Amino acid sequence: MKYVTISGKDFEEAVRKARDLYGSNLRIHHRRDITRRGGFFWLSKRNRVELTCYVVDPATSIIVEEEKIAPPVEVEEVVVEEEAAPSQQELLLAHARALLEINDFSEKFISDVLERLEENLPLEEEEGLSLEEFELLVIDKIVALIEIDHKSQLSPPKVFVLLGPTGVGKTTTIAKIAALYSQQDSPDYRRSVAMITIDSFRSGAYEQLKGFADSLNIDVRRVSDEEGFFQALSELSHYDLILVDTFGKSPRDKDLAIKLKTMLSVPNAQETKFFLAVAGAFKEQDIVRSMEQFLSFDISALIITKLDETETVGNVLSVCYQKGMPLLFFTDGQRVPKDIQKASASTMLGQLKGFSLDFGSLWVNQVDQLGSPSHLL
Incomplete structure (x- = not known):
């Protein structure tokens, strides 16, 4: 005797399909009601009916007819796959x-x-x-x-020192921060700004910073030793904000590390904060290594640079969380001052991908928000 299984969305559809396929020689042996999950994320349910049937030989039709008066087969309702399906x-x-x-x-x-x-x-x-x-x-x-350094955003320290490994864009970032605070229309945000570079090792470092300073009409000084640094700080003491550009150092170059430490011991500790620039494309271990490289300084917050060169920010945010390090700014291009944004929930969300929600409208440019002069855009 041949057994077959037919399914349909309800009992009537299953019987109709069975009759169409096998004609009057088909007999129903067993019925099962099934509930399956389906739809988006498998959160919806679908009910179906499954019939187990057998096909009788026409030669035994008399016996088959007698089977019709036999006691009906008890129908067992079974719910399957519920326990196996994820909640x-x-x-x-x-x-x-x-x-x-x-x-x-x-x-x-x-x-x-x-x-x-x-x-x-x-x-x-x-x-x-x-x-x-x-x-x-x-x-x-x-x-x-993720912690945001809102206090430093609104009230930057008098001496703002930017540290970081070579190649993360410290000089360009310094210029963006200078423009951000010096070129605002609102007096609540505007600061008088000057810049100092202690990077006498990289060729063209001072010339690059001076080019930015000239376009922004900002005073800039170059120093190479502690005495010159102290004198520059004294001469620029009437400014609200003094931005200090530093040289990158290799963890293997102990002499350079000592020089950086001694140079940065010159500013008044009560008026000085240190910030670390790392590239958004850095791997998690690279970011941690950079933080350890500048461990002798009391880093107040991170500035994440070159976000235009990476597709994800989870690596940076993970390190900030695990190390308890606040965020200050994001930069994402070469334009001064346009390509800098204050760290905020909206700027973080604007970098996330894969969500069904649209975060693009949350990306707010800090300079535009505060009203920057049109000639700088």
């Missing part, structure tokens, strides 16, 4: 992990975000979040783990 909470957490991974967040950062998300997700399926609601929750957890 809505599991699916949403898997989606969160995928988003964090494609943005290059560290495993430590991902684990901590997922743990916080799990605490906030409803246990009941009926109370489930929509995809947009869930992604907003993911964003909230990311932003909550």
Whole structure:
């Protein structure tokens, strides 16, 4: 005797399909009701009916006719695949992990975000979040783990020292910060600014900074020793903000490291803050290595440069979280002063990818927001 299985969205459709395929010689042996998950993220359910039938030989049709009066087969209703299917909470957490991974967040950062998300997700399926609601929750957890140095943004120190390895764009960044504070229309944000470079090692370092200073009408000095640095600071003491451009140093060059340390011991410690510039394209271990290289200085916050050369920022944000290091600015191009943004929730979100939400409108240029002169744009 031949057995076949026919399925349909309901009992009537399954019977009709069975009769069409096998005619009147088909007999129903067993019925099973099935509920399967499907749809977007497998969050919806679909009901189907499955019939197990057998085909009788026409020669035994008399016997078959007698079978018709036999007691009806008891129909067993079975719900399958419910236990095997992942819950809505599991699916949403898997989606969160995928988003964090494609943005290059560290495993430590991902684990901590997922743990916080799990605490906030409803246990009941009926109370489930929509995809947009869930992604907003993911964003909230990311932003909550990253500290922003708002105080230094609003009230920069009198002596602002920018440290960083060679090639991260310190000189261009110094010029952008100078323009950011000196060229504002609002007196609440405007500062009188001067610049000093202690980089006497890189060819053209002073000439590059002076070119920026001339275009911005800002005073700039070049110093090569402690005495000259002290004199420059004294002569520029009437300025609100003195930006100091430094030379990059190799961890293997101990003499250069000592010179940098002694030079930067000259400014008044009460008026001075140190900031570290790292490139957005750096790997996580490169960022950590840069922080360790300048460990002898009390770094107040990070400035992330060259974001236009990378597609993800999770590497940087992960290190900031794990090291408890605040963010100050992001830079993403060569234009002075346009390509600099204050670190904020919106600038971070503007760099994230893979989300269904549109964060592009949240990318706010700090200079435009405060109203920069048109000739600088």
